[in-house]
Amino acid sequence: xxxxxxxxxxxxxxxxxxxxxxxxxxxxxxxxxxxxxxxxxxxxxxxxxxxxxxxxxxxxxxxxxxxxxxxxxxxxxxxxxxxxxxxxxxxxxxxxxxxxxxxxxxxxxxxxxxxxxxxxxxxxxxxxxxxxxxxxxxxxxxxxxxxxxxxxxxxxxxxxxxxxxxxxxxxxxxxxxxxxxxxxxxxxxxxxxxxxxxxxxxxxxxxxxxxxxxxxxxxxxxxxxxxxxxxxxxxxxxxxxxxxxxxxxxxxxxxxxxxxxxxxxxxxxxxxxxxxxxxxxxxxxxxxxxxxxxxxxxxxxxxxxxxxxxxxxxxxxxxxxxxxxxxxxxxxxxxxxxxxxxxxxxxxxxxxxxxxxxxxxxxxxxxxxxxxxxxxxxxxxxxxxxxxxxxxxxxxxxxxxxxxxxxxxxxxxxxxxxxxxxxxxxxxxxxxxxxxxxxxxxxxxxxxxxxxxxxxxxxxxxxxxxxxxxxxxxxxxxxxxxxxx
Numbered sequence: 001x002x003x004x005x006x007x008x009x010x011x012x013x014x015x016x017x018x019x020x021x022x023x024x025x026x027x028x029x030x031x032x033x034x035x036x037x038x039x040x041x042x043x044x045x046x047x048x049x050x051x052x053x054x055x056x057x058x059x060x061x062x063x064x065x066x067x068x069x070x071x072x073x074x075x076x077x078x079x080x081x082x083x084x085x086x087x088x089x090x091x092x093x094x095x096x097x098x099x100x101x102x103x104x105x106x107x108x109x110x111x112x113x114x115x116x117x118x119x120x121x122x123x124x125x126x127x128x129x130x131x132x133x134x135x136x137x138x139x140x141x142x143x144x145x146x147x148x149x150x151x152x153x154x155x156x157x158x159x160x161x162x163x164x165x166x167x168x169x170x171x172x173x174x175x176x177x178x179x180x181x182x183x184x185x186x187x188x189x190x191x192x193x194x195x196x197x198x199x200x201x202x203x204x205x206x207x208x209x210x211x212x213x214x215x216x217x218x219x220x221x222x223x224x225x226x227x228x229x230x231x232x233x234x235x236x237x238x239x240x241x242x243x244x245x246x247x248x249x250x251x252x253x254x255x256x257x258x259x260x261x262x263x264x265x266x267x268x269x270x271x272x273x274x275x276x277x278x279x280x281x282x283x284x285x286x287x288x289x290x291x292x293x294x295x296x297x298x299x300x301x302x303x304x305x306x307x308x309x310x311x312x313x314x315x316x317x318x319x320x321x322x323x324x325x326x327x328x329x330x331x332x333x334x335x336x337x338x339x340x341x342x343x344x345x346x347x348x349x350x351x352x353x354x355x356x357x358x359x360x361x362x363x364x365x366x367x368x369x370x371x372x373x374x375x376x377x378x379x380x381x382x383x384x385x386x387x388x389x390x391x392x393x394x395x396x397x398x399x400x401x402x403x404x405x406x407x408x409x410x411x412x413x414x415x416x417x418x419x420x421x422x423x424x425x426x427x428x429x430x431x432x433x434x435x436x437x438x439x440x441x442x443x444x445x446x447x448x449x450x451x452x453x454x455x456x457x458x459x460x461x462x463x464x465x466x467x468x469x470x471x472x473x474x475x476x477x478x479x480x481x482x483x484x485x
Contacts, residue, residue, distance in 0.1 A: 022048045022070060023096035027158075028253045030165035031100050034150045034199025036108045036254035037081045043090070044073035045161065052093040057103070058086060066092075081106045081196035083148050100165055104148065106197030107190060108255045109368070111183040112213065112247070113262035115206035116303070119357055121184060122177040127355055137358050140184075145172050148196075149187045151179045154203035156245040168199070180204065182261060182300075185361025186368075193369055193378075201255070203246045209265040210278045211237030213247060218285035224277040243285075251289040257296030257372060258286055259364050264302050264352060267324040270314045276330040276484045283334050296336050298367040300360055301328055301472070303342040304457055306349040321457040325473050330484040332384075338367040341382045341470045343454055343461065363469070379403040382469030388451060388476045395419060395448045395476075397438040404466030406433045414438065416454045416461035421445045426452055431463075438463070450477040 025045040035041050047053050047066040055062045055074050062074035082105040091097040111117055121141055129136040149171040169175035171184060180202040187198040205212075211219075216239040219225040225235060260282075266275050283297045302324065307316045332339055340363040346354035370380030383399035383406060390396075399406065408414055417431040417440050429451070431440045440451050454461045454473035463471040 022046060023051075023053070023090070023092045023098060024161040025090065025098060025100075025165060026249065026253075027161055027167055028152065028201070028250050029100070030167050032102045032150055032168040032170060033100070033104075033152070034108050034168075034197050035076075035079065035103060035105045036256060037079055037105050037196065039078050039254060041076040041079070041254045042073055042252045043076060043088075044071070045090075046070040047072055047092045047096070048094055053090065054092075055088065055090050057088040058082075058105070079105050083197050098165065104150065104197035104199075106148070106199065107194065108199040108201070108253075109183075109186070109190075109257055109259055110201045110203065110250065110255050111180060111186070111259035111261070112203045113260055113300075114204060114208045114265060116264070116300075116353055116357070116360075117180055117182055117202070117259075117261035118204035118206050119181050119353060120178050121181055124181045124355075124357060125177075137185075140358075141173075141176060144176055144184075144188075146170075146188075146191065148198065149184075149191055150197065150199045151175060151184070151187075152199070152201045153179055154201065154246050154250070156205075156242065159245060159249050181357035182361040182364065183259070185358040186259060186364045187361075189362045189365035190368060193365070193375065194373065201250065201253075203242075203250070204261075205242055205246070207265060208242060208262065209237040209269075210262055210275070210282060211235060211239045212241035212243065213262075214243050214282050214285040215240040218281045219278070221284065222277055222281055225281070247286065248289065252291065255290070255295075257298065257368065258283075260297065260299035261360070262299075263324065263328060264305070267302060267307065267321065268310070268312070268314065270316065270320060272323055272327050273330070273480055273483055275324065275327040276480060279328070279331040280334055283331075283337070294336050296338075296368065296372045297334070298338045298340070298364055298371075299328070299331070300340045300364065301325055301342050303346045303354045304349055304459075305346065305352050305354075307457060309350075318456045318458065322455045322473050322475075326475070326478060326480055329384075329472060329474070330480045333484060336371075338371050338380050339472070340364055340367065341472050343459070343473065344470045349458060366469075379465065379467040379469065381472075383463065383465050383471035385453070385472065385474035385476070390448060393441055393446050393448065395440040395451045397440060397451060397453075397476075399437075399471065401469075402436060402465055403469075405436055406438065406471075407464055407466055408433070409462045409464045409468075409470075412462060414461070414463050416456075416459045416463070418452045418455060419445055419448050420450050420452075421447050422449050424450075426450075426455075450475065452476070 345356040414431040418426040419429040452475040
């Protein structure tokens, strides 16, 4: 913090101690922040009831009168992106004033989830670089000094307004050390492509299930959860616990969209379609409090892990994880969503927190660039199962997101495909790329009925698109295709 800010903060506190100052801002609004471009920008806080609050920023002057509880809010008109630092002045009619400095205008995103989203740059810097690998960015803390990337780390115990208006930081040094690897590398890629200021808010809790990230009425808004007498649909997991302290206080701060990396804790519960509907409830709720039912929601497929080796009350098999992946993929039916594949991003199946977080951040940025920013030259996702045609003894699989074409990444025969006839017994199959589709067959099966791909927690498939993104696991006999609506 500069000496000027320290003096201003001291004067603010001094004034407050003598005159019971009441003018304040919500925690997310402060020095060094990035405001969302090309749309309305709310600024809000508290003041003496009945006081007129005036906000001056970017040649705009907006006024609001504090209500009986002291709450006030103004809406700044849409602004273009700007990397020129500006100052915001907020003053009340009873003489109180707040000055915020070093504010930029660009793109702002909220990232949330559990430990793999929370995983910090400090931990990333301690990873050992494998021999022969040159693009292992463990030294990012040493080179990250981009003044146009700003970060805000949500601490649920420190979300009350403060006189210093601190919280936002330039993505460097000690502030970056504690920040999400995924969130930072998402911002870095976005900046490289858009060349506008990027702000990322990280609000994550290690080990958290999905339920605490929304209130209970988000569940009951869906018919699937409305009948609480059905134990399968019963909601536990402390609904609202983190939502109330780590999500709701952020709204309606103007953001472009959401990034979500969570699921391991729910996978340990052997959830399937329940998780699909929990994601739907989450997306609906977050879009609701930001008053935007088309706000982008991009999420991460949980990484490979040996769930079948874990002990507990649940019976895990090598197919438990693929079945959870299927539940995650079902949420793609929700409009304005996209998913990042991670099947190639864990070289140690005993590690629930695999490396390669920077690549996950980059792939999330591809989702945003391709889907939100309409970059036609960027493919947002890897090959996604579309449909199957049975031609005699051959099953022909087509995909969306093929990009420049389907390929075997290593040039070897395709791996991970299995096929079954009417008896339902799946056996390893031969798969080849032909006419930009995949033909699957087994000589012993004359009438194939179903195909599965990457249907094992330990598979390492090699089917990709030319853009370097792996195909998502699937089964053509997917029960969620009709069940999830």
